[in-house]
Amino acid sequence: MxxxxxxxxxxxxxxxxxxxxxxxxxxxxxxxxxxxxxxxxxxxxxxxxxxxxxxxxxxxxxxxxxxxxxxxxxxxxxxxxxxxxxxxxxxxGNAPSPRPRRRSSRAWTVRPGLQMALDAVTTGPAFVRNGRMDILAANRLGYAFYADVFATAERPGNLARFAFLDLERSQRFYPDWEPAADVCVAILRTEAGRDPHDRGLHDLIGELSTRSAEFRTRWAAHNVRHHGTGSKDFHHDVVGALTLSYEGMELTAEPGLSFLIYTAEPGSESEERLRLLASWAAAQDLPGHPALPPERGGVSGAGARRDH
Incomplete structure (x- = not known):
C-alpha cells in the first residue's frame, strides 16, 4: 500500500x-x-x-x-x-513492527494443543482468526455457528468476504448488518496499518473494493478498531435469534492470530439455543477441525432448519 x-x-x-x-x-x-x-x-x-x-x-x-x-x-x-x-x-520509516509477523512458505496448520484448547470450549462457539478475517480453526460449535461462512468450497472461510460478497446470507446472519460491516472493515484497516506488506491482505482488499460498493465506502473512511470484547446479535438459520457476548485474546505463541469465544447469558433463551445448535452440530457430525468438507459446511440437507 x-x-x-x-x-x-x-x-x-x-x-x-x-x-x-x-x-x-x-x-x-x-x-x-x-x-x-x-x-x-x-x-x-x-x-x-x-x-x-x-x-x-x-x-x-x-x-x-x-x-x-x-x-x-x-x-x-x-x-x-x-x-x-x-x-x-x-x-x-521502514522500521520493523513491534509485533513479529509470521512468515512461512507453508500453509498454516492448527497445532494439536491449540485445537484441544478450542475443543475444550463446549458451551459456545470458539475459533481462531487472523487479521485478514480468515477463520483458521474452530471447535465443533464454532463451525456450526459459522455454517453459512463455510457454505462454499473456499478455504479458509473469510468473514469479510462473507459480509460483503454474500449479502443475502450475511444480512440475515447479522440483523444489525451496517455496524457489523463497519467493524469488519475497521479490523481490516487496522491490520493493514500493522502489516502493510501482507500480500494476502492486499489481494483481499483489492477483491472487496472491486466487487462491493459497500466495502469501498467504508474503506475510504479510514476507521480503525481494537476488537476484543463486546456483545452482538445474530440470526442463525437453524436456531434463530442469538444475543452473544464475545472475548478475544491474542495468541502469544502465534503472533497476529486471535482466539475468540462467544458465550450466552446463563439461563437465557440464547443459551438454550446454543445447546440446540450443539445438538444439531453433533447430529451433522461437524468436526472441530480446519479441513471441514465443503458439503458439510453449509446449512443444507434434510432437517437442517428449525423454526424458533
Whole structure:
C-alpha cells in the first residue's frame, strides 16, 4: 500500500470530523473546509503549520514519538487510532513492527494443543482468526455457528468476504448488518496499518473494493478498531435469534492470530439455543477441525432448519 496516501487520508479524515467547538476553539467565519483547519491542528499539537502540513501530506518519516503523541491528542484519537498512527509512522520509516509477523512458505496448520484448547470450549462457539478475517480453526460449535461462512468450497472461510460478497446470507446472519460491516472493515484497516506488506491482505482488499460498493465506502473512511470484547446479535438459520457476548485474546505463541469465544447469558433463551445448535452440530457430525468438507459446511440437507 502507498504509505504516503494512507497517512494523508487518515489524517485528513480525522481532522475533518472535528469542529472548533469540539476542541474549544472559536469557530470564526468563512470556513471553507469541513472540520478543523490545518493551522488549528498545528496550534493544538504545538507544531508549526509548515511541519503539520508536511505530516498531513504523508511524510511521517522521522516524526518522533512526542510529535505523534501530540498529534494524537490534537486530533482526539482513541487508542486504536493512536496505535494506527504509530503503525503508519513505523511503515514510513521502514522500521520493523513491534509485533513479529509470521512468515512461512507453508500453509498454516492448527497445532494439536491449540485445537484441544478450542475443543475444550463446549458451551459456545470458539475459533481462531487472523487479521485478514480468515477463520483458521474452530471447535465443533464454532463451525456450526459459522455454517453459512463455510457454505462454499473456499478455504479458509473469510468473514469479510462473507459480509460483503454474500449479502443475502450475511444480512440475515447479522440483523444489525451496517455496524457489523463497519467493524469488519475497521479490523481490516487496522491490520493493514500493522502489516502493510501482507500480500494476502492486499489481494483481499483489492477483491472487496472491486466487487462491493459497500466495502469501498467504508474503506475510504479510514476507521480503525481494537476488537476484543463486546456483545452482538445474530440470526442463525437453524436456531434463530442469538444475543452473544464475545472475548478475544491474542495468541502469544502465534503472533497476529486471535482466539475468540462467544458465550450466552446463563439461563437465557440464547443459551438454550446454543445447546440446540450443539445438538444439531453433533447430529451433522461437524468436526472441530480446519479441513471441514465443503458439503458439510453449509446449512443444507434434510432437517437442517428449525423454526424458533
Amino acid at each position: 502507498d504509505n504516503r496516501s494512507e497517512v494523508r487520508e487518515f489524517l485528513t479524515t480525522r481532522r475533518a470530523r472535528l469542529t472548533p467547538r469540539h476542541v474549544g476553539l472559536p469557530a470564526g467565519t468563512d470556513r471553507r473546509v469541513p472540520g478543523l483547519r490545518r493551522s488549528e491542528v498545528a496550534i493544538l499539537a504545538d507544531l508549526s503549520i509548515e511541519y503539520y502540513t508536511r505530516l498531513e501530506r504523508g511524510n511521517l518519516a522521522g516524526a518522533s514519538d512526542q510529535v505523534l503523541d501530540a498529534l494524537a491528542r490534537a486530533l482526539r484519537l482513541d487508542d486504536a487510532e493512536r496505535s494506527h498512527l504509530f503503525d503508519l509512522a513505523r511503515a514510513a
